Amino acid sequence: MKDKQARRAAMERRWELRSCGRHGHLTYAPDESGLASRLRADSAQGEAWRCLRCGDYALGPATASGPADDAPVPLRGKALRDAFIIRLLAIERLLRGVFLIAAAYVVWRFVGAKDSVQRVFDKDLPAVRDLSRRTGIDFADAAPTRLLQRALDAGHSTLVLLAAGVLAYGLLEILEAYGLWIMKRWGEYVAVVGTAVFLPLEIYELTEKVSALKIVAFLINLAAVAWLIWSKHLFGVRGGRAAFEKERESTSLLEVERTAAQV
Known part of the structure; x- marks a missing residue:
């Protein structure tokens, strides 16, 4: 059990260190002197403050300061890993939304070009049927031919509604992607x-x-x-x-240190 917890903690720490490597350490100097003393350390190179994300000490003054209640609450541990999964979902939703919007544009273009497509279909279908008789292959009943025929049989208003519906779905996917990406x-x-x-x-x-x-x-x-x-x-x-907010605050390094200072 202890080995499993240690492996989980090590994995979560790797996520935190990787995030700090990309974005830099997040240090904060609280106004409360007792709490500040628990986050600050002196070294031969000068003062250092604990990163609120990974917990390591970073040399130099804190990047921000103020009341402890105003300190940022960075994603840590499981929440940081979950954020990665959520952003993968956001990318998938974005790609799907772009595809649907493109599909809506194609349908809309088809509405305007329907008459010309119908003329080509009427002109060439007799030749296709003649070829079918000669070869014994029923091209007129092939899936692409039937799909095109059904599209041509659909009314103008039906195609417009289809284009509008696909566009709305695509925009919904884009909205999902944006909301998920900004967490x-x-x-x-x-x-x-x-x-x-x-x-x-x-x-x-x-x-x-x-x-x-x-x-x-x-x-x-x-x-x-x-x-x-x-x-x-x-x-x-x-x-x-x-419960979600409480779970997130329970991983806050500042909250952990504040609780320890009160003991």
Whole structure:
């Protein structure tokens, strides 16, 4: 048990050190003298302050100062690892949103070009049917031909609504990506609701035709919804927002030192 906890602590420390390596140490000099003395040290090179993220001492004056209650609360340990996962989700949502917006543009362009496409279809289809008779291959009933025919059969208003719906979905994905990337709680709610709404549609598509890509996409979305709700205490789960804030504050180095100073 102790070995497992030590490995977990070592892993979490690597995340913290990696973050400090990219962004620099985050030091803070609280106005409370007793607390400040626990974070400050003197060395042959001068004063040093403990980093609120990784806990190591960094030479030089603190990067910020003020009341302890105003000190920043950097992500540490599990929260820092979770932030990496959330930003991976944000990138995936961004790519999906860009793809959907591009798809909406293609549908919109198709609406304007529908008449010309219909003329080409009407002109060439008889030749395709003649070729089918000669070769014995039914090109007219091929999947791409049937898909194009269904699109041509759709009314103008239907295609416009389709383009608008795909565009709205793409913009929702972009909003999810932005909210997740900046680590806002509303972004997590938008991601959960926006993803969960389409899970029944994904299940229906799987009943129509199963493919490895559909299964993987469904499992990723299902896991993302469950993980966000559980780990971020959304919708009141596991104590809700209050429990989430308490969990985050419990990892704060400043809070740990303040508690130790009061003992």
